[in-house]
Amino acid sequence: MSWQTVVGLEIHAQMATRSKMFCSCRRETGLDPNHNICPVCTGWPGALPVINEAAVRCAIRAAICLDCTIQRESRFDRKNYFYPDLPKGYQISQFYRPYALGGAISFEREDATADRLPLVRIHMEEDAGKSIHASDGTSRIDLNRCSSPLLEIVTEPLGMSGIEAASCVRSLRHLLRWVGVSDGDMEKGNLRCDVNVSVRPDASAELGTRTELKNLNSFVSIQRSVEVESKRQIEVLEKGGTIRQETRLWDQDLEVTEEMRSKEDSPDYRYFPEPDLPVIVIEQQDIDRERQSLPELPAERYRELVDDLGLDPKEALPILARRENCEFFAALLEAGLSATSASNWFRGEVLRHLNDRSERIDQYPLAAEAIAVVVKAVEEDRISVGKGREILQQALDEQRDPNEILSESGEQISDESALVGWITTVLSENPEAVNKIKSGDSKPMGFLMGQVMKASSGQAHPRLAQDLLQKMIEQD
Ligand SMILES: [Zn+2]
Structure with a gap:
């Protein structure tokens, strides 16, 4: 039975x-x-x-x-x-x-x-x-x-x-x-x-x-x-x-x-x-007075996020987990981010920070506007994604304004002669890695890229540097 x-x-x-x-x-x-x-x-x-x-x-x-x-x-x-x-x-x-x-x-x-x-x-x-x-x-x-x-x-x-x-x-x-x-x-x-x-x-x-x-x-x-x-x-x-x-x-x-x-x-x-x-x-x-004082309910917000802004339902759920999350997300949009990039940075960085710090969003020290400035610097290719994340983390750790760190950190360097300079140094210092790559093992590529970023104090434009690195090894 x-x-x-x-x-x-x-x-x-x-x-x-x-x-x-x-x-x-x-x-x-x-x-x-x-x-x-x-x-x-x-x-x-x-x-x-x-x-x-x-x-x-x-x-x-x-x-x-x-x-x-x-x-x-x-x-x-x-x-x-x-x-x-x-x-x-x-x-x-x-x-x-x-x-x-x-x-x-x-x-x-x-x-x-x-x-x-x-x-x-x-x-x-x-x-x-x-x-x-x-x-x-x-x-x-x-x-x-x-x-x-x-x-x-x-x-x-x-x-x-x-x-x-x-x-x-x-x-x-x-x-x-x-x-x-x-x-x-x-x-x-x-x-x-x-x-x-x-x-x-x-x-x-x-x-x-x-x-x-x-x-x-x-x-x-x-x-x-x-x-x-x-x-x-x-x-x-x-x-x-x-x-x-x-x-x-x-x-x-x-x-x-x-x-x-x-x-x-x-x-x-x-x-x-x-x-x-x-x-x-x-x-x-x-009853009417209380009804008017109610915020938009989660079901309505869900429809906005998914139907109006085109987010995937899976992306919408962590944003909807708390009303304060939704408000922070709305502030990111207000500060000029697209729904997709607001969602990516909110879920990928902000929620991770909150988790690491055992905080709720209303205790989070970074303002949505400040985060948006860093994200825009990434989107305009002035800094790399990694650098953007680093700046936010540093701002939290040192309790500083991310914009201040952003302006100190200098912009991404795309200038080819500067990139060539760093890459040449890295290649000459690591002949074994270069030989491995030439013999078909691409594993050391990540290591070499890391060395280039290090040599440039994190300022080399990652995608351009990567392309150039590849090209210079092939031509070597
Ligand atoms: Zn009492």
Whole structure:
């Protein structure tokens, strides 16, 4: 019998607001523990929460770009449970009346076709603190994260593979980052994902019993846990067993899922409406205002890059990876580069620099205009491609303006008598290499070219020098 894996996702995305959901503490990571707290987010008796308007606006933007239906009225509830990192004893969340229903995440199937994973809802809530378990057996509590604004995005179940489930989350993260709703750094925990997995016989229309997988903190974990868990369920069913509805933990080192708790011992949260917060009313004009503030979405930019500018889809993807990349690319065009050369230099040099320096484009010290000046010098044959790359690298290493290095470095020398001079010296110093080439082994050509470039302090026009070198060896 063949089986289909069905996956549903619950994604928690921390919203990129300046302050927390219900108080004015900064929403920041990397601070000393318990330095970013106040009576409201640590639940002192009598402290009153206030809704952060910026978080609601952020949530509206998320709902717009995921095609959700935004509810005019929504409301917060208390989800009661005890945990050391939740000093209030309850989490404020939208349980009964979420602010957004429906919508979908566009994603790519393994066969490269486009599909949509439907959403059930999105709601706003606050985060809890963090328990830190040290290797000496002690546990500590850091409440900095308490009351950080979260979106919980809940999808419908859909038949898909582990790779496709990861692709959905990747696509969602891309979109949320693009519109500035969330930083989406899984390693920092500001994008977290639980996955529901079930299997059913291929022909069946009915859903199987699902298990919920927790502790997925990377795309690889999402992909592998779905694959491993669906295989486990199929094995149980094929042996005549049944699947229990339960929560399971993913162990990424052992690549197994382990039972955490069954449905019977799942907690009863005793939800009830939060009495200290008003009903949220989102009017059409609020939605319109956020819609107008949205940047062009990735799909539109993709069409521009591929259809209007004629880039290959493969070239367009790294440019589209972040909105800031797109803006930098646009600045290269603005500075007078053609789409092809902007794309080549952006992907070949800028992205490589960012990778080497573990930076994001908004931290990159070189301006698009300065890069364009160097690229134009290459295109006008004033310097070689290699020299152009070298100048950019030097500018980064020495924190200097590339134009300054460009004007110091002198232009490419095409003057034939100068080239002949360097080549003659190199040939006379390397008779063995010359003999090898004459006997049909062209390997030493690269070495000789290197020597010519060295002799000219990198200023010889490479193509002219290469042609001349060839000719002079033949005539020698
Ligand atoms: Zn606070």
